[in-house]
Amino acid sequence: xxxxxxxxxxxxxxxxxxxxxxxxxVLVIYGMLGLSLGLIWGFGGILCFGQAAFFGLGAxxxxxxxxxxxxxxxxxxxxxxxxxxxxxxxxxxxxxxRLTDVYLGVITLVVTLILFKFVNSSAGxxxxxxxxxxxxxxxxxxxxxxNVPGNPDAYVWGDPYxxxxxxxxxxxxxxxxxxxxSSFGRIAIGIRENETRMALMGYDVAVRKTILFAIGAAIAxxxxxxxxxxxxxxxxxxxxxxxxxxxxxxxxVGGLGTRxxxxxxxxxxxxxxxxxxxxxxxxxxxxxxxxxxxxVLFLPKGLVPAVAALWRISFGRTRRKPxxxxxxxxxxx
Amino acid sequence: xxxxFVIFIEMLYAVASLVLISAGLAVxxxxxxxxxxxxxxxxxxxxxxxxxxxGLGVNVFVAMLVIAPLIVGLIGLIxxxxxxxxxxxxxxDTMLATWGLSLVFIGLATMIFGNTTxxxxxxxxxxxxxNYQINGYxxxxxxxxxxxxxxxxxxxxxxxxxxxxxxxxxxxxxxxALGYSPDRIYMATFFCGAALSGLAGAVLAPLVGLVPTxxxxxxxxxxxxxxxxxxxxxxxxxxxxxxxxxxxQIFTFTISPVIGEVAxxxxxxxxxxxxxxxxxxxxxxxxx
Numbered sequence: 001x002x003x004x005x006x007x008x009x010x011x012x013x014x015x016x017x018x019x020x021x022x023x024x025x026v027l028v029i030y031g032m033l034g035l036s037l038g039l040i041w042g043f044g045g046i047l048c049f050g051q052a053a054f055f056g057l058g059a060x061x062x063x064x065x066x067x068x069x070x071x072x073x074x075x076x077x078x079x080x081x082x083x084x085x086x087x088x089x090x091x092x093x094x095x096x097x098r099l100t101d102v103y104l105g106v107i108t109l110v111v112t113l114i115l116f117k118f119v120n121s122s123a124g125x126x127x128x129x130x131x132x133x134x135x136x137x138x139x140x141x142x143x144x145x146x147n148v149p150g151n152p153d154a155y156v157w158g159d160p161y162x163x164x165x166x167x168x169x170x171x172x173x174x175x176x177x178x179x180x181x182s183s184f185g186r187i188a189i190g191i192r193e194n195e196t197r198m199a200l201m202g203y204d205v206a207v208r209k210t211i212l213f214a215i216g217a218a219i220a221x222x223x224x225x226x227x228x229x230x231x232x233x234x235x236x237x238x239x240x241x242x243x244x245x246x247x248x249x250x251x252x253v254g255g256l257g258t259r260x261x262x263x264x265x266x267x268x269x270x271x272x273x274x275x276x277x278x279x280x281x282x283x284x285x286x287x288x289x290x291x292x293x294x295x296v297l298f299l300p301k302g303l304v305p306a307v308a309a310l311w312r313i314s315f316g317r318t319r320r321k322p323x324x325x326x327x328x329x330x331x332x333x
Numbered sequence: 334x335x336x337x338f339v340i341f342i343e344m345l346y347a348v349a350s351l352v353l354i355s356a357g358l359a360v361x362x363x364x365x366x367x368x369x370x371x372x373x374x375x376x377x378x379x380x381x382x383x384x385x386x387x388g389l390g391v392n393v394f395v396a397m398l399v400i401a402p403l404i405v406g407l408i409g410l411i412x413x414x415x416x417x418x419x420x421x422x423x424x425x426d427t428m429l430a431t432w433g434l435s436l437v438f439i440g441l442a443t444m445i446f447g448n449t450t451x452x453x454x455x456x457x458x459x460x461x462x463x464n465y466q467i468n469g470y471x472x473x474x475x476x477x478x479x480x481x482x483x484x485x486x487x488x489x490x491x492x493x494x495x496x497x498x499x500x501x502x503x504x505x506x507x508x509x510a511l512g513y514s515p516d517r518i519y520m521a522t523f524f525c526g527a528a529l530s531g532l533a534g535a536v537l538a539p540l541v542g543l544v545p546t547x548x549x550x551x552x553x554x555x556x557x558x559x560x561x562x563x564x565x566x567x568x569x570x571x572x573x574x575x576x577x578x579x580x581x582q583i584f585t586f587t588i589s590p591v592i593g594e595v596a597x598x599x600x601x602x603x604x605x606x607x608x609x610x611x612x613x614x615x616x617x618x619x620x621x
Binding site (some may be wrong): 044047060093094097098099101102103106107110111113114117118145241242245248249252282284285286287289290291292293296297300315323 | 355420426429437438599606609
């Protein structure tokens with residue numbers, strides 16, 4: 001916990017000297033989004049093809065609420081709650097129906113598509129929520145961005161906004177750590193490893209999966225709200241399949257079953273995309289695709305576990321298990 | 334009367350196009366348990382193959398029905414040898430790898446053909462029924478879908494190759510013990526699946542403007558249709574294509590096309606919630 005704080009404080013201090021804070025902010029937000037899927041997929045075993053749905057839902061909730069309220073504190077809270085409740089309902093429907101892997105994937109994918117199609121076709125004047133027009137393909141621009149709570153004119157933007165996002169990420173990261181160390185987290189990992197066994201031990205698998213799913217959606221919703229503040233516009237593209245695909249790729253590349261992996265994967269790949277976007281020789285999508293294929297084929301565990309294993313092989317001699325004595329005893333016995 | 338006929342044809346067309354879109358994926362998933370998320374891109378490549386061939390002066394029907402399936406089948410073969418054969422039996426990994434492949438194909442197509450919409454005109458003229466205009470090409474698609482289903486049935490049930498393929502899909506170890514190489518059979522099956530995707534993409538190409546990302550429009554529908562169909566290959570394909578086609582068309586005619594699309598998706602969610610093993614997991618059990 002202390003190490004996390006020190007390292008993150010150091011990174012927050014150093015990184016703005018290397019990369020412009022405007023870019024860094026979005027990397028941090030993507031890191032949070034990656035963490036949200038990393039939590040439910042890596043630790044809960046729930047492969048969600050529609051994490052972008054919660055991201056988009058968070059962003060749209062924030063935008064619509066901000067237009068109506070004209071202040072940012074309540075919209076931020078709503079942007080976390082609405083995706084969480086939506087995910088809880090969706091998750092309850094799926095997990096009490098005992099849907100697993102592929103079927104789960106299809107349903108989350110389909111829900112994302114429904115949201116995308118709906119939001120995309122909401123251009124007409126009849127699609128109004130309070131004072132906010134949905135705007136269809138063009139999205140919702142010009143809403144109130146983040147301000148100091150209670151003071152709608154004190155906008156938080158630029159460098160301070162980066163620090164807000166970074167601190168938010170650190171807090172979310174620590175909360176996730178606490179969650180995973182609690183009994184709830186351990187049982188979630190147990191469910192990932194063997195669902196039947198956990199059910200036989202008397203744990204209610206469906207309700208635990210639903211709660212974990214909702215927590216993941218809440219984090220994604222927060223990331224969405226932060227993204228809405230950064231971009232200052234929300235568009236249906238947030239719900240797109242491409243966005244969902246990217247989140248999954250981040251998790252695979254960074255490493256499933258780690259907390260840090262998805263954040264690293266998200267920030268790293270998003271930065272790579274940003275750098276590659278400045279040249280036009282090779283198509284961006286091509287490289288993303290190649291990276292995904294290569295990782296699935298050669299490094300299916302992802303970067304962070306691979307580096308950790310390498311570290312253990314090279315420097316882990318002091319902590320070698322007392323295997324030899326055990327084996328000898330077994331032989332003599 | 335005329336309206337009834339038009340609606341009937343439209344419904345038939347919706348079902349037929351769903352069958353076409355999903356056939357390639359159904360073969361690959363239903364027989365090999367590989368979820369090919371690059372399926373939509375195979376279709377997109379089939380479309381580009383057709384357009385390129387027509388541009389080179391080939392007859393449009395030859396391009397659609399022969400050249401496109403062959404080219405896409407060959408691409409599928411290369412992909413299977415390079416990537417997919419290492420991942421058999423790992424459902425989620427194949428899904429992710431083929432997703433990566435789909436992005437690669439989108440990138441390649443963008444670099445080769447550019448990010449602009451291309452297309453060819455429909456080779457069959459439309460005609461009128463009473464006060465209504467019907468696109469003659471819709472009939473062609475219905476016919477192709479029917480022929481395709483019959484051909485698949487005939488090959489799988491009637492030929493020795495089909496028998497061996499079905500046997501391998503059920504018990505690969507047993508087929509290997511009897512002297513057939515599962516590796517080769519998987520390869521051939523994947524070739525057929527890719528060729529079917531290419532055919533579908535080619536046949537549908539004249540109806541849509543083609544962009545490198547147009548595969549994305551198909552993959553979700555195909556994925557849903559195949560999964561909802563369940564374990565039986567052809568019975569599942571037909572039953573789920575029929576139910577989704579009808580639902581989407583009914584809502585399209587009564588409310589609007591967007592609602593029709595959404596209704597299809599909602600129907601899929603409800604169907605999977607009620608029948609998690611797909612339609613043929615409950616009905617038509619054991620049929621092909």
